[in-house]
Amino acid sequence: AQKVTQAQTEISVVEKEDVTLDCVYETRDTTYYLFWYKQPPSGELVFLIRRNSFDEQNEISGRYSWNFQKSTSSFNFTITASQVVDSAVYFCALSEGFYNQGGKLIFGQGTELSVKP
Amino acid sequence: NAGVTQTPKFQVLKTGQSMTLQCAQDMNHEYMSWYRQDPGMGLRLIHYSVGAGITDQGEVPNGYNVSRSTTEDFPLRLLSAAPSQTSVYFCASTGRSRGPSTDTQYFGPGTRLTVL
Numbered sequence: 001a002q003k004v005t006q007a008q009t010e011i012s013v014v015e016k017e018d019v020t021l022d023c024v025y026e027t028r029d030t031t032y033y034l035f036w037y038k039q040p041p042s043g044e045l046v047f048l049i050r051r052n053s054f055d056e057q058n059e060i061s062g063r064y065s066w067n068f069q070k071s072t073s074s075f076n077f078t079i080t081a082s083q084v085v086d087s088a089v090y091f092c093a094l095s096e097g098f099y100n101q102g103g104k105l106i107f108g109q110g111t112e113l114s115v116k117p
Numbered sequence: 118n119a120g121v122t123q124t125p126k127f128q129v130l131k132t133g134q135s136m137t138l139q140c141a142q143d144m145n146h147e148y149m150s151w152y153r154q155d156p157g158m159g160l161r162l163i164h165y166s167v168g169a170g171i172t173d174q175g176e177v178p179n180g181y182n183v184s185r186s187t188t189e190d191f192p193l194r195l196l197s198a199a200p201s202q203t204s205v206y207f208c209a210s211t212g213r214s215r216g217p218s219t220d221t222q223y224f225g226p227g228t229r230l231t232v233l
Contacts, residue, residue, distance in 0.1 A: 004159075009157075035222065037222075037224075043205070043226070043227055044224065044226050044227065045160075045207060045224040045227075047222040047223070047224075050222065091159060091160065093160075103147075103148030103149075103150060103165055103167060103211050104150065104162055104165050104175065105150070105152075105160070105162065105209075106162075107152075107159035107160040107161070108159055109157060109158060109159045110159050
């Protein structure tokens with residue numbers, strides 16, 4: 001069965017600190033996609049990244065970076081030099097199958113990140 | 118492009134009433150989905166569609182109906198509202214990427230539903 005676990009319910013950091021949000025997934029499929037979404041206090045869901053199971057390269061986008069490790073079934077998200085605007089709930093999600101590139105998502109419970117000035 | 122639009126933004130219903138949450142996208146995406154978000158539970162899939170005329174159930178389908186007569190629209194119907202359906206509802210639209218990872222994921226702004 002597929003499952004996504006975000007064990008950190010809440011994280012609080014001070015501005016400029018680095019912070020890593022953990023995501024562990026379970027799936028029996030060899031082809032799957034992993035996602036991260038940001039939900040700021042305004043409530044909308046903002047897509048951050050999608051990775052497929054065949055691409056284990058780490059990715060960096062500005063202050064954001066993602067570490068995908070199939071050996072540990074993890075897809076962790078790091079924010080470098082955090083800012084107050086990073087305060088949000090972050091969701092990790094999984095979709096299975098080659099043709100299901102996000103049509104059916106299994107979400108983790110979310111991690112609420114609070115960045116204090 | 119308007120992206121994914123949802124109406125209404127807020128709705129209050131009484132137990133037993135029915136209503137339809139509207140969702141539309143203008144990106145010609147194949148996949149459309151409905152999720153509900155409840156505190157501490159992340160988002161859970163209600164129903165999804167892989168194209169016009171094709172729908173299937175997700176994790177929590179009971180009490181909801183969907184249809185997909187066009188590529189653009191994917192309405193969610195509550196047949197007889199119950200307090201347990203108080204939630205925030207998100208519609209999503211997904212296109213099939215034909216190249217490297219691209220931004221093909223879009224969520225609507227959400228509908229906050231309260232059932233009294």
